[in-house]
Amino acid sequence: MRAARPDEALFPAVPEHNFAVRRMTLIALLVAAVVLPCVFVAAMAFNDLRSREADATDATLRTVRVAEEHALKVFDMNEALDARVVDLVQGLDDDGIRQREISIHEKLQTMGGGYPQVAAMSIFGRDGTLLASSRFYPVPSVSISQREDFVGIRNGQVLEHVSKVMVGHVAGEVVFNTGIARRVDDGSFAGIVSVALRPSYFNAFYRELLGGRDSPMTMALTRADASLLAHYPVTPLSKVEAPMRHNAYTDALAEGRRAGVVRVRSTLDGEGLIVAFRRVGSYPVYVTCGYRTSAIWAAWYRHLSVLILSMFVPSIVLWCVIWLSLKRLAAEEEAWERWQAEASMRRSIESAYRQSRKMEALGNLVGSVAHDFNNLLMIVSANAQILRRRGAATFDRELCAIERALKSGQSLTRQLLGVARKQPLRSETLDxxxxxxxxxxxxxxxxxxxxxxxxxxxxxxxxxxxxxxxxxxxxxxxxxxxxxxxxxxxxxxxxxxxxxxxxxxxxxxxxxxxxxxxxxxxxxxxxxxxxxxxxxxxxxxxxxxxxxxxxxxxxxxxxxxxxxxxxxxxxxxxxxxxxxxxRATQTPELERPAEPVAERRDAPHGLRILLVEDNDEVAAGTEALLQMMGHEVTCTFNADIAVERLDAARAAQKRTGEPLPFDLVISDIHMPGKLNGIDLAEHIQTFETRLPVILVTGYAEELERARHVEARMLSKPFDIALLDKFLQTLQREIAQSPTHQAGSNALPGITS
CATH class of the missing domain: 3.30.565.10 (Histidine kinase-like ATPase, C-terminal domain)
Structure with a gap:
């Protein structure tokens, strides 16, 4: 069985929350909650509109049948009246009718006076002259010879048996006339008999049939050429006399259809209508019933409003619930991601901490090994330099091999210290x-x-x-x-x-x-x-x-x-x-031409150097090299002894006024005792006459503290030539200023 890792123990695995599936589910529910009610409302609204149009069509068909029966009775009665008048004047010519005008007038008045739709009954002669009338006696001098209905009846045309609406010459009111021809025994035309009918009679009947002006329907009586005879609601004569525009109804009349349903736009007010029409018997007259589409739409809108409210109020509540669920899911996902990120960060921190501890332990091990190895390299390097300075020409090949091995060892030590984070970094701005x-x-x-x-x-x-x-x-x-x-x-x-x-x-x-x-x-x-x-x-x-x-x-x-x-x-x-x-915050400095090197002159005397080194062999090799360079070297084992020695020298200086016995202090950093090399440098800073200090180390961790003291750093194993160059420079400064007691701590040639 696999053992649990430490990070698994601290942060156990949590089942993955499939937020995408939950979000898609909620979105699908939201879409369904929006689309389904909309589809349902649209379907219901469409069906309701079709149903209302069908109901309106049925209503017009029922109403137009009633109006047709009424109109048929009226026109049949008029036809009977016309026939009785023809029989009354049968065998009489125009002069005969005039001679018997008084009796004919009385009989016409008796026949037509009992019918409210009849405005007047008239007899016209061959030339269109009024011969007798139910309204006047004696008749006025009136001729209708140019009137369309007279000309049409004389010429045997069927349509003109029913005239257009007009202000009658005899009746003196708005009427339309129905007439038949009078003929002599040989069948020739002898005049006409005309009955003037009141459109208002039809209008009153239509008003009662439809239930008043609030009805969404209209009724009309038209000729076969679509000329308006009667209309409800009542229409002014100017609009009645206006020719009807071409529409579906006029097309149906032109085709000779006896009944049907069409959709038209009214010629009177321009409103859309569903029109049912029927022909009145064999007469050239049609009865129409129209249903206003605006009334259908208004009722449909009212019903749709109620439907929308009843459907979408709960739907809106459902939408809000789903929307809030989506927001809550988003907040939950964000919290989950934050928790996951925090858990991941904690695992990373824990892993980094373990890695840091591991690297720290490795660094301490490597650093200790590298430090000791550096001391060994210092010993080998110092002794190789001693051999070269003593002129061991016969060992030149061997010395070169040693120096190559030293460079390889220095590179390996540098890598070890770099991996252990103990190699000093000399950072600079680089283009x-x-x-x-x-x-x-x-x-x-x-x-x-x-x-x-x-x-x-x-x-x-x-x-x-x-x-x-x-x-x-x-x-x-x-x-x-x-x-x-x-x-x-x-x-x-x-x-x-x-x-x-x-x-x-x-x-x-x-x-x-x-x-x-x-x-x-x-x-x-x-x-x-x-x-x-x-x-x-x-x-x-x-x-x-x-x-x-x-x-x-x-x-x-x-x-x-x-x-x-x-x-x-x-x-x-x-x-x-x-x-x-x-990225560097400073601009890199431009390369400057090398300054001319002053001609080297031999220093008048060597330096007095205090060497502080705990490794005897390193101290011996360094001391021998410095002595071969012409310097006087005093060695101490650690910083504690060096401080005691320097304090004693400073006390003697105060008593006698003699200068300090040392021109320079070279010290390792890591040494046994209470104090290290940095402590020694800080102590030397308290002197009235300061000494230049060079600290030797292989650890980067000492650099930060060393920056706060007036000292220069040399990395182990250091280059003897670099140290020699500095010492020569310091010698020349002392030679040029006899009273100079190493007061400047600027160490040219030493890299910090």
């Missing part, structure tokens, strides 16, 4: 665009002849703040790894760019950085190797081919510089190492 092309030869030599080098350096790259020597070493380490990953050749690309990281980006670092991308086209790394690529002392190379310190040095250098190193790789896809190094 990448100017500096990187100068590394071409260095990278070219590291890559070998089979690998092509491509450098893509942007001109607008920011300057960065780094240790140039450590950066060069990092580039070399990556280049060597890339060379080994491309045994058959390939391409190594160096690219630079500017990047900025914000806190919300979730990157481990924030701020402005210069990105150095180092990419190869090699075999790549499997995931298990990639996960351990930055682990110290881990290597997949054959024995003797790698130390496992290359990529860890790169990672440690970037981290200590305030940046980060990242690596991406896949089998067959090559490897990409990205260095993120901090």
């Amino acid at each position: 990448v665009a100017r500096w990187l092309p100068g590394c071409h030869d260095l990278l070219r030599a590291s890559l070998g002849a089979k690998v092509a080098l491509v450098m893509d350096v942007g001109a607008d790259v920011w300057p960065m703040h780094v240790d140039v020597a450590e950066l060069e070493l990092a580039l070399i380490n990556v280049a060597v790894n890339a060379r080994d990953a491309m045994p058959n050749g390939g391409r190594f690309t160096v690219r630079t760019s500017n990047v900025s990281f914000r806190h919300e980006d979730g990157f481990p670092i924030t701020g402005d950085f210069v990105q150095l991308s180092l990419e190869d086209t090699g075999v790549g790394m499997p995931p298990d190797v990639l996960s351990r690529a930055f682990e110290p002392l881990f290597t997949t190379k054959p024995k003797g081919m790698g130390t496992g310190l290359g990529l860890p040095q790169v990672f440690a250098f970037c981290e200590r510089s305030g940046g980060l190193a990242a690596i991406d790789s896949a089998i067959g896809a090559g490897t990409s190492v990205r260095l993120y190094l901090p």
Whole structure:
């Protein structure tokens, strides 16, 4: 059974919340809650509209049948009246009718006086002259010879048996006439008999039939040519006499249809109508009943409003509930993500803490080994210098081999201290665009002849703040790894760019950085190797081919510089190492021409040096070298003894006025006793006459404290030539100023 990891114990796995499925479900419910009511309302509204139109059509059909029966009775009665009048004057010519006018008038008055629809009954002669009337006696001099109904009846036309609406000459009111021809025995035309009907009679009947002016329906009586005879609601005569516009109703009349339903727009008020029409018997007259579509739409809108309210009020409540559920889900997802991020961050912090403890332990181990190794290198280096200065020419080859081994040892020690974060960094502002092309030869030599080098350096790259020597070493380490990953050749690309990281980006670092991308086209790394690529002392190379310190040095250098190193790789896809190094806030200084070196002159005497070193062999070798350079050396075992000695000398100086017996103090930092080298330098700062101090160390952790004291640092194992140069400079200063007691602590030639 697999044991649980510590991070799993602290942060147990939580089942993944499928927020996407829940969100899609709620959105689907919301869409359904919107779409389904809308579809239902639309379907109901459509069906309701069709139903109301069908009901309106049925109502018009029923009403028009009643109106047709009424009109048929009226016209049948008129036809009977006309026939009785014809029989009354049968065999009489115009003069005969005039001679019997009084009796004919009385009979006409008797026949038509009992019918409310009859306005007048008249007899006209062959020439259209009024011969007798139910309204007047004697008749006025009136002729209708030019009237359409008279001309039409005389010519045998059917339509004109019913005239258009007019103000009658005899009746003196708005009427339309129905007439038949009078003929003599031989069948020739002898005149007409006309009955004037009141449109108001039909209007009154239609009003009662429809139930008043609030009815949504209209009624009309028209001729076969669509001329209006009667209409309800009542229409002014000017509109009645206006010709009817072409529409579906006129088309139906032109086709000779006896009944039907059409949709038209009224010629009187322009309103849309559903019109049912029927022909009145064999007469050239039609009865129509129209239903206003505006009334249908108004009723439909009222019903739709009630439907919408009854349907959408609960739907809106449901929408709000789903919307609130979506908001709650979003808040829950955000809280979940924050919790996950916090848990992940805590796991990362815990992992980083364990890694830090691991690196700290490794660093302490490596640092201790490197410190002792540095002392050994110092011993070997000092004794090799002694042999060279003593002129051991016969051992020149052996000394060169020792010096090469010393350089390799120094490089290895530097890598060990760099991985352990104990290698001092000498950061400076670097112009990448100017500096990187100068590394071409260095990278070219590291890559070998089979690998092509491509450098893509942007001109607008920011300057960065780094240790140039450590950066060069990092580039070399990556280049060597890339060379080994491309045994058959390939391409190594160096690219630079500017990047900025914000806190919300979730990157481990924030701020402005210069990105150095180092990419190869090699075999790549499997995931298990990639996960351990930055682990110290881990290597997949054959024995003797790698130390496992290359990529860890790169990672440690970037981290200590305030940046980060990242690596991406896949089998067959090559490897990409990205260095993120901090942007410099200062502009890099331009290179200045080297100042002419003053001609070296021999110093009149050597320096008096207090050497503080706990390692006897290192102290002996350094003392011998300094003595060979012509200096007087006094050795002490640790800083405690050195402080006692210096305090005693300062007390003697105050008593006698004699200068201090030392011109310079060279001290190691780590020594046994209560005080170390930095404590010694701080103590010397309290002297009225200060002494120059050089501190020797291999640890970066001492640099921060050392910056606050007037001292210079030398990294172990230091270059004897560099120390010699400084000592010669200090000698010349003392020679030029006899009263100078090493009052200046500026140490030219020593790198901090």
